[in-house]
Amino acid sequence: MVFIRTIIAIFLLVFTALLALPAGAQEDDSALRQAISGLGAEKGYSKLRQAIDVVVETGDPRGARVLDALAEGDVYRREGDGAVFIVSGRGKERNLIDPVTSEQVGTIAKSELKKVRVNNSVRRTVRDAIGALTLGAKDPDIRLSAVRTMIDNPDPDSLDVIATALEREGDDDVRTALEQARAAAILLSDAAVPDKVAAIETIREMGGQEALSLLVRARNAAGAEMRDATEAAIASVQKRLQYWSLGQNVWYGLSLGSVLLLAAIGLAITFGVMGVINMAHGEMVMLGAYTTFMVQEIMRTSFPGMLDWSLPIALPLAFLVAGSVGFAMERGVIRLLYGRPLETLLATWGISLILQQTVRTIFGPTNREVSNPSYMSGAFQLGELSITWNRLWIVVFALVVFAVLLYAMNRTSLGLKMRAVTQNRRMAAAMGIRTPWVDALTFALGSGIAGIAGVALSQIDNVSPNLGQGYIIDSFMVVVFGGVGNLWGTLIGAFSLGIANKFLEPFAGAVLGKILVLVFIILFIQKRPRGLFALKGRAVEA
Amino acid sequence: MNRIARKFGFIALGATLTATTAMTSAHAQDETIKVGILHSLSGTMAISETTLKDAMLMLIEQQNEKGGLLGKKLEAVVVDPASDWPLFAEKARQLIEQDKVAAVFGCWTSVSRKSVLPVFAELNNILFYPVQYEGEESEKNVFYTGAAPNQQAIPAVDYLMEEEGVERWVLEGTDYVYPRTTNKILEQYLLDKGVAPEDIIVNYTPFGFSDWQTEVARIKEFGSAGKKTAVVSTVNGDANVPFYKELANQGIKAEDIPVVAFSVGEEELAGIDTGPLVGHLAAWNYFQSVENEDNAKFIEQWHAFTGDEDRVTNDPMEAHYIGFNMWVKAVEKAGTTDPEAVIAALPGTEVPNLTGGTSTMLPNHHITKPVLIGEIQEDGQFEVVSETEELVPGDAWSDFLPESKKLKADWVDLKCGNYDTEAEKCLGETAMAEPAEEEATSN
Numbered sequence: 001m002v003f004i005r006t007i008i009a010i011f012l013l014v015f016t017a018l019l020a021l022p023a024g025a026q027e028d029d030s031a032l033r034q035a036i037s038g039l040g041a042e043k044g045y046s047k048l049r050q051a052i053d054v055v056v057e058t059g060d061p062r063g064a065r066v067l068d069a070l071a072e073g074d075v076y077r078r079e080g081d082g083a084v085f086i087v088s089g090r091g092k093e094r095n096l097i098d099p100v101t102s103e104q105v106g107t108i109a110k111s112e113l114k115k116v117r118v119n120n121s122v123r124r125t126v127r128d129a130i131g132a133l134t135l136g137a138k139d140p141d142i143r144l145s146a147v148r149t150m151i152d153n154p155d156p157d158s159l160d161v162i163a164t165a166l167e168r169e170g171d172d173d174v175r176t177a178l179e180q181a182r183a184a185a186i187l188l189s190d191a192a193v194p195d196k197v198a199a200i201e202t203i204r205e206m207g208g209q210e211a212l213s214l215l216v217r218a219r220n221a222a223g224a225e226m227r228d229a230t231e232a233a234i235a236s237v238q239k240r241l242q243y244w245s246l247g248q249n250v251w252y253g254l255s256l257g258s259v260l261l262l263a264a265i266g267l268a269i270t271f272g273v274m275g276v277i278n279m280a281h282g283e284m285v286m287l288g289a290y291t292t293f294m295v296q297e298i299m300r301t302s303f304p305g306m307l308d309w310s311l312p313i314a315l316p317l318a319f320l321v322a323g324s325v326g327f328a329m330e331r332g333v334i335r336l337l338y339g340r341p342l343e344t345l346l347a348t349w350g351i352s353l354i355l356q357q358t359v360r361t362i363f364g365p366t367n368r369e370v371s372n373p374s375y376m377s378g379a380f381q382l383g384e385l386s387i388t389w390n391r392l393w394i395v396v397f398a399l400v401v402f403a404v405l406l407y408a409m410n411r412t413s414l415g416l417k418m419r420a421v422t423q424n425r426r427m428a429a430a431m432g433i434r435t436p437w438v439d440a441l442t443f444a445l446g447s448g449i450a451g452i453a454g455v456a457l458s459q460i461d462n463v464s465p466n467l468g469q470g471y472i473i474d475s476f477m478v479v480v481f482g483g484v485g486n487l488w489g490t491l492i493g494a495f496s497l498g499i500a501n502k503f504l505e506p507f508a509g510a511v512l513g514k515i516l517v518l519v520f521i522i523l524f525i526q527k528r529p530r531g532l533f534a535l536k537g538r539a540v541e542a
Numbered sequence: 543m544n545r546i547a548r549k550f551g552f553i554a555l556g557a558t559l560t561a562t563t564a565m566t567s568a569h570a571q572d573e574t575i576k577v578g579i580l581h582s583l584s585g586t587m588a589i590s591e592t593t594l595k596d597a598m599l600m601l602i603e604q605q606n607e608k609g610g611l612l613g614k615k616l617e618a619v620v621v622d623p624a625s626d627w628p629l630f631a632e633k634a635r636q637l638i639e640q641d642k643v644a645a646v647f648g649c650w651t652s653v654s655r656k657s658v659l660p661v662f663a664e665l666n667n668i669l670f671y672p673v674q675y676e677g678e679e680s681e682k683n684v685f686y687t688g689a690a691p692n693q694q695a696i697p698a699v700d701y702l703m704e705e706e707g708v709e710r711w712v713l714e715g716t717d718y719v720y721p722r723t724t725n726k727i728l729e730q731y732l733l734d735k736g737v738a739p740e741d742i743i744v745n746y747t748p749f750g751f752s753d754w755q756t757e758v759a760r761i762k763e764f765g766s767a768g769k770k771t772a773v774v775s776t777v778n779g780d781a782n783v784p785f786y787k788e789l790a791n792q793g794i795k796a797e798d799i800p801v802v803a804f805s806v807g808e809e810e811l812a813g814i815d816t817g818p819l820v821g822h823l824a825a826w827n828y829f830q831s832v833e834n835e836d837n838a839k840f841i842e843q844w845h846a847f848t849g850d851e852d853r854v855t856n857d858p859m860e861a862h863y864i865g866f867n868m869w870v871k872a873v874e875k876a877g878t879t880d881p882e883a884v885i886a887a888l889p890g891t892e893v894p895n896l897t898g899g900t901s902t903m904l905p906n907h908h909i910t911k912p913v914l915i916g917e918i919q920e921d922g923q924f925e926v927v928s929e930t931e932e933l934v935p936g937d938a939w940s941d942f943l944p945e946s947k948k949l950k951a952d953w954v955d956l957k958c959g960n961y962d963t964e965a966e967k968c969l970g971e972t973a974m975a976e977p978a979e980e981e982a983t984s985n
Contacts (some may be wrong), residue, residue: 045927073920119705119821119915119927120796120797121705124797209762209766213766213767214768216766216768217768248759249756252755252759256753256755272573360584364592364810365583365588365592366592367780367783367812369814371815379792379793379850386792386793388791391791460752461783461784462752463786465588466585466589468781469586469750470750470752502756506760507758509746510745510756511747511748512752514748
């Protein structure tokens with residue numbers, strides 16, 4: 001994925017470089033070439049940073065491409081003559097790309113190349129340098145990201161550059177960003193007080209974590225006359241951030257709640273509806289996650305272009321795999337233990353250990369890598385809230401699964417039979433329902449849903465044999481709290497526990513937060529033994 | 543010539559075969575020396591410990607190819623304590639009493655080590671412990687080949703302070719004895735260095751924690767105070783993957799807020815898409831990417847032994863490599879496998895490590911090691927960005943904690959693991975056992 005991103009970045013840079021190529025560029029080649037060759041010449045990171053500055057001083061946008069490749073670790077020095085190249089490809093033979101013309105100039109054995117090593121400080125230098133080089137790019141998005149780096153790392157020396165850029169700039173978004181960058185730079189410069197006050201106002205309007213960071217830095221640097229104005233601006237930004245942090249907690253709570261819901265919803269059927277204490281529930285989730293891993297491996301080796309489709313393909317497969325294991329479990333073991341909860345508990349516990357060790361034997365004890373497809377990577381900004389795509393998709397997915405399950409239980413014939421059997425087994429049998437098969441199918445459905453949850457959880461958690469263990473307690477907690485036998489209770493229970501947990505966490509810490517939630521549930525169950533939404537009527541006593 | 547070479551090859555192959563059969567043979571003969579391997583092969587810790595069992599089997603096989611030890615073949619006795627701390631003690635007892643092993647290589651978590659300590663003391667056998675740990679311990683029967691805090695945590699913090707100019711610190715850890723003790727030492731160290739208390743936050747999460755949203759948002763917020771911020775992570779095991787995923791998703795880059803980890807090695811990275819992690823740091827005493835002949839040979843042998851070119855090597859494996867070679871040398875020097883004689887012979891033993899230096903066993907039962915800081919690369923390997931010029935001797939009792947500053951471990955002259963230099967007396971077992979018990983139950 002990073003590879004693709006790099007390709008896109010390089011493509012954009014090349015594109016802008018080509019557009020920005022002035023008519024008389026040919027004769028500048030030697031200067032740029034010389035500057036670039038400096039990248040491979042020096043030893044040590046501080047020398048390398050100086051060499052980067054030399055490239056920046058050429059002012060040639062094509063330099064940005066080399067620097068970007070450098071930050072990605074694609075720049076190599078040829079052992080023989082010390083010439084610097086961008087290198088692509090994997091394996092023993094690598095492609096040499098000329099850093100100036102971007103044309104492929106041949107291939108070379110890997111052993112003849114020496115990588116130009118970079119560390120974090122070099123990457124920082126590169127990032128700032130690319131900002132400076134791409135400020136004049138044609139694409140407003142590239143200009144915008146260049147300006148954003150300037151806001152993050154304000155430098156009073158860049159005020160002139162910003163002023164020239166502002167004169168030329170036509171795009172409104174970039175103009176606003178440039179003005180913010182100017183304000184940030186003014187705050188750290190020795191400008192007059194009125195200028196600085198105006199700058200503080202601009203930054204205050206910008207708002208957010210970044211503005212706070214800039215203002216705090218300005219306060220530490222500012223003299224006494226500026227202190228009050230900065231403090232006021234800081235207070236105002238902080239107040240806004242506080243509201244947003246409330247929203248953030250709610251969102252995190254919903255997101256945790258959706259994970260709990262996914263983990264628990266299968267159990268809401270096997271334990272909630274059927275009353276089987278299924279300790280192997282977590283392992284069904286794990287099987288789903290491993291199915292995802294298998295699907296992704298096959299996609300990776302056979303259909304690399306369709307990697308993004310691996311999750312939709314894994315969903316039905318995970319349902320089938322976990323569902324059939326559940327079916328086999330019900331037919332083979334649990335069927336014989338109905339009405340003996342303690343034995344069921346022990347037997348399913350044993351099955352969970354068997355499943356774990358089987359997976360460990362087949363796939364090894366180490367974590368397996370399941371990568372996020374592109375639509376589930378990264379985050380987007382909603383005001384001051386940064387919402388990660390994978391969490392958003394999981395919330396949506398959990399609700400969809402819930403809706404489908406609710407429909408299946410209430411509107412389909414299988415759902416009707418399930419409810420009939422759990423409410424009054426003998427009556428249902430008398431009506432001609434084959435109760436043993438309904439039991440098996442219900443258990444398979446619950447297990448299959450757990451498998452689907454595994455597909456989603458593989459995106460945020462480890463795919464290891466222990467995956468399921470982490471969720472089993474939480475799942476029981478949610479089902480018991482929500483009310484056994486009630487899907488809506490599971491939904492409300494999952495989200496309220498998620499939100500409660502996330503509001504406690506910032507104050508109490510993750511460990512104590514969880515303890516407090518558990519204590520709360522214990523007290524709650526004392527008061528209402530049947531959970532939030534208790535089933536009423538005769539069915540309960542059956 | 544060719545034929546001779548081929549013949550020789552056959553003999554070597556034969557030797558290997560006999561060695562393997564001897565190892566796996568149930569009817570162990572009297573002329574073998576038994577070596578115990580006490581690593582979890584099932585349960586939560588199997589993820590880390592299985593590799594160490596394989597590494598030990600490889601080392602023993604190689605020693606047998608070289609002709610064994612004291613004219614006898616070595617025989618590995620593998621047991622599975624199943625990540626169950628009390629079971630570690632039972633299995634250790636079984637290894638020593640029933641199988642009569644000459645030494646045991648094993649344990650990973652500090653709780654498992656604490657749980658076997660009384661067994662080794664009672665039956666007077668030897669344990670080689672290969673994992674970086676929190677220090678504050680020195681036992682007569684235990685040889686610590688992993689890093690003490692001064693061989694890992696302190697140099698890493700120094701690097702961040704000097705090279706990255708870090709002024710604000712987040713100490714993020716899993717809630718158990720190793721992170722808590724390490725963070726206690728680090729916090730004191732940072733305060734001594736003049737870091738203001740409000741520039742440090744310490745946070746703990748449970749084992750296997752997977753919902754890092756709040757923690758990462760907090761780190762982000764803490765890092766936006768206009769001072770360079772870094773995270774020192776003692777997050778252990780499975781919790782690391784979701785932690786790094788969340789960092790990447792919330793857009794925290796290593797250039798902005800670097801994370802230096804003490805429990806993340808090549809093995810752990812094998813389960814993560816490392817692209818977004820490039821530039822985050824880890825501090826160890828060995829990386830697979832270290833370039834020298836011994837290491838290249840070791841990696842080649844490892845790939846041949848496991849039959850898998852993708853298997854990585856890591857720091858605790860190197861610790862076992864050093865520990866095993868030290869034990870072999872000490873046995874040869876003592877001329878017997880009798881634990882008492884070997885324990886006496888071990889301090890002062892020198893063997894080459896895999897980073898190009900020579901590690902020495904110190905009188906406090908810790909060893910000298912180089913400290914390497916590496917940045918995560920896209921291929922899941924580390925690139926060394928800093929290395930100590932000389933080997934750092936392991937310090938059993940931290941100099942940065944007031945209660946342990948005055949303590950000294952020396953099993954050669956003082957014959958004591960916790961000698962109080964102020965009171966000039968050996969505190970003995972009582973003083974050592976108390977914190978150990980308390981920590982063991984907390985897990």
